[in-house]
Amino acid sequence: MIKVHKYYSTNQSPRPIDRVLARLSGVKRSGSGWIARCPSHNDQRPSLSVNVDQAGNVLLYCHAGCRTEDVVRALGLSMSDLYAEKPQRRPERKIVATYDYVDENGALIFQVVRYEPKSFAQRRPDGKGGWLYNLDGVQRVLYRLPDVLKAKERGETIFITEGEKDTESLRALGLTATTNPHGANKWRDEYSETLRGAHVVIIPDKDEPGRRHAEQIAKSLYGKAASVKIAELPGAGKDVSDWLAAGYTREDLESLVAEAPEFEPEEPEPAPVSDFEVCDDSVDTDLANAERLAALHKGRALHVPAWGWLTWDGKRWVRDETGEISRLAIETVKSIYREASRCDDPQKRKKLADWARRSESRQRIEAMIALAGPLLAARPDQFDRDPYLLNVLNGTLDLRTMRIREHRPEDFITKIAPVEFDPAAKAPLWEAFLERIFAGNRELIEFIQRAVGYALTGDTKEQCLFILWGTGANGKSTFVTTIQSVLGDYALQTPTETLLAKRHDAIPNDVARLKGARFVSAIESSEGRRINEALVKQLTGGDRICARYLHREFFEFTPECKLFIATNHKPVIHGTDYAIWRRIRLVPFTVTIPEHEQDKELPRKLLAEAPGILNWCLEGCLAWQRQGLGVPEAVRIATEQYRADMDTLAQFIADCCILDPNAKATAKELYEAYVDWCKENGEEPLSQRAFGRSLSERGLTPARFGRSRTRGWLGIGLAAEPPLPPADGADTSAENVRNADLNAKTSQARTFADANLGVFSGNFPYIGKKPENCVRICPQNEDFADGKRPADVFAPSVRGVEAAGGADDSDDDEIPF
Structure with missing residues (x-):
């Protein structure tokens, strides 16, 4: 009869090691395994080692040389009894819902998959029609992002829930709702940036993690969203889906939201400010005085190396241009007398009083201020850092919500508008x-x-x-x-x-x-x-x-x-x-x-x-x-x-140049002509580099001519004759000169187009012989389809005359150039 060993556990299915140890005698612990008497031979001293591998399989080794099969047979077992049963395959999960997370244009980024039994997974497209079950390197966005952005633009309320199912429950009511991926306590600051300027209501799950999650979101949104509320749901149920299933309606939810207060973060208790306490015997040094100043006047003075001292005037931080830091230093000296009066040790009291008298000297006060600078240091970028706070006489306005609160030193505001905010005031x-x-x-x-x-x-x-x-x-x-x-x-x-x-x-x-x-x-x-x-x-x-x-x-x-x-x-x-x-x-x-x-x-x-x-x-x-x-x-x-009006180069080209695919000019002569024209017209010329860049922007081609490889331009040349001055007695009013100039340019352009252009298509001229090769000469050097009406190099003059009601002798819609 085989005895049941004490290592065998009878209150659960036997493991392989339990079955083996129960049939062995002389079992003792040895390291991570056991030793026992081998049942396959007359073993007086334990010679059988017994161990278990990571999979739960039993490993037997007889140091006397018995085969494992013989040992197993002697135990009344089979070799299969040494091996752990293979774990049963987990029942296959069933996908019951998928939730697409898309970018602002609706393109899929990743998907949240909900299974039954209830569990979740995230996956992303692998680009081959399949899925990768991780979000490595993937941008995280809010659920239903395009809807959220549209609602924000329209000024509508956006509800935040804890989970996609709850979001869909609210969407079924015709409301805009969203959630963040991964559930509670996974809110990111970039989600708050998405909701900047929006009106937000957070509906937490009705448990402690849900409330903490809502608080986390509200704190992140505070100061960014136009308004933030947390709407606690009454009644039974775990979440808003349960709440709606219990018979509550959209009207009930809207009433609840209307009554909910605006979220305000709890203010931390200010640290008590007390007189400087002497911690050691080094009470009569300039550094000790600087430490006193920093302790006594923390929140009232700051030092910015690039600016100097700033002091708090109760409404804002101001540059110290009136010696306020010196007054604070004098107050600090007086506090040393108070230290002395509280001191029980007569010798220390006398020492402090003597030091207080010596600290009244200008040298000691200046040293105190100099050494206090690093103790009260601040950086320029700490100040006026919230672009949506506006300081006024009766508080600080949040421009996102138009709500006002008290002035706070920790806002680091240096400005103030000298007006009280009165929401009822008219002008x-x-x-x-x-x-x-x-x-x-x-x-x-x-x-x-x-x-x-x-x-x-x-x-x-x-x-x-x-x-x-x-x-x-x-x-x-x-x-x-x-x-x-x-x-x-x-x-x-x-x-x-x-x-x-x-x-x-x-x-x-x-x-x-x-x-x-x-x-x-x-x-x-x-x-x-x-x-x-x-x-x-x-x-x-x-x-x-x-x-x-x-x-x-x-x-x-x-x-x-x-x-x-x-x-x-x-x-x-x-x-x-x-x-x-x-x-x-x-x-x-x-x-x-x-x-x-x-x-x-x-x-x-x-x-x-x-x-x-x-x-x-x-x-x-x-x-x-x-x-x-x-x-x-x-x-x-x-x-x-x-x-x-500012495009002087176009005016120079109109006055002094011809545009022709066969025309050319050296860079030197063209620029010199431009400089002369600027002097005659009271204009400041562009630099030669800027001049060349502007010509290129107008579609003209730089080139080199001749054996000397002279720099120049193709498609533009200097006109043979400059414009003639007006005749004696002619009307030289600005309007008449502009009209005459336009008429002359119109005639010149048409003559040039008739003589040199293979195509004069639609409403503007092209250079080229075939439509598909045509390039319009214009400041932007853009190609346009026929029938459009872009500006060309003479358009500034034309638009200027047309706007002034100038003459136009054309009898069609062509634009001269």
Whole structure:
């Protein structure tokens, strides 16, 4: 009879090792296995080693030489009893749902698969019609992303659930809903960026992980979304799907959302501020005094090496230009006397009092301040870093939600608008003023409102330069100075020279002043002054720039400014490239206010409406966030005409050149003729390099001529004779000269086209013999299908005359060139 060994477990299915050990005698532990007497021979001393491999199979080895089969047979077992049973194959899971995660254009990125029994997996297309069950290197996006983006654009509420099934339950009610992949506690900051400016309601699952997940999302969205609410569901059920299945309706959910409060993160308890405590005997050193200052006045003073000291005035951080840090240092000295009075040790008390008296010297105070700098250090990029916070007298406004809260040092704001926010304030005089100066053009008024609203923020994504142009007495200066007064520190009037091209680079102190400024204006510019195009691109491009204050270190910052130039003369822009002209918005001020209507007290009267004007700006900010800046027709036409007027090269070609596929000119003679033409016409010539680049942009071909390989151009030549001066007594008015010039060019173009062009197709000329080889000569060197009406090299002159009602002797739709 075989005895059951104590190692055998009878309360579960026997494992192979259990079966073997139960039939052996003399079993003892040996390392990770056992030793026992071999049943296959008369074993007086244990000689059988027993072990288990990773799969659970039993390994037997008799050191006396018995075969494993004999040992197994002696135990009354078979060899199969040594092997673990193969695990039963897991029941095949059934796919019950798939959820597609797509990009903003609807292209599939990855898929979440739901199985029964309930489990989930993520997979992505392998590019061969199959799937890879991982998301390595795959962009994570919100579920139903295109729907989310459309709802945000329309200002609709977006619901966030914990899972795709709940999202689909809400979509069945006609609501926009989304979720993040991977479930609870997997929210990413990039999801919050997607929802920036949106109205969001979070519906958590009704358990502790669900509530924590909702809190995590709300904190991430706070300050980015236009509004955030957490809607806790009443009643039974685990999630919103269960809640709806229990009989609740869309109306119930909407009522719940309406009553839910706006999310506000809990404020951390401020650390108590106490007098400096002496930790060792080193109480009478300059460093100890610096540590005292830093401890006593933390939150009231900061040191930025590139700027100097800043102090907190209760509403913002300000540059210390009045010696406030010295006053704080004097307060610190007085605190040493208080330390002495609390000290029980007479010797230490006397030592502290003596040190307090010596610390009153100028030398000790200056040393204290110098050593405290590193202890209270801050960087320039810590300040004014939230582009959607606007500081006003009675608090800080969040421009995404238009909610106001108390001033906080930890916001690191250095600016303030000297106006109190009053949501009920109106500005009827201001609105009447706008109606007058823009002649009731509502489209233009709403555009300028959005432009100023955009300027309230530190966002520069529109990358614009606003040029407010018109003759005098049209209200543009009053408009600019009023906005400056309302915005206070956020507005800056910079010398026009800052934005104009200079022969020599000066110390960039004027550029350093732009740090943190949002509405930057320049009033008037002399006629013929040229814009510093490179600087304008830098200031409006969203890139970091380097600047410094006089006698200070250089520092880098990202400009937040929106540039407004109010001028009677359009500044000169030589560049013809898209990079500069896409930034220009020329706002025409076409109304001249008669002298009898001019009110010298108007600026003062408008300032009385400052809270209402601030509300007008805030409404523009919300409108800009909802619909963007846009370009009204008046601005588009004025900007196009401005660009045409600035294209001096096209005017030179029209006056002095012929365009012919067989024409050619050396680079030297062409450029010299251009420079002479510029001198005669009071224009500043392009550099030779820029001149050549502009010719190439117009589709002309550089070449080399003759054995000397002289540089030159094909397709253009100099006209044989310059234009004749007007005859005595001729009408030389600007309008008549332009009309005569256009008529002459029209005739010249037609004669040239009839004589030299194989094709004159549609509404504009081509050079070439066959339509498929035709190339239009134009600034952009683009190919157009027949029948379209693009601009060509003479279009600036033509458009200018047509806009002024000039003569046109053509009897068809052909455009001369």
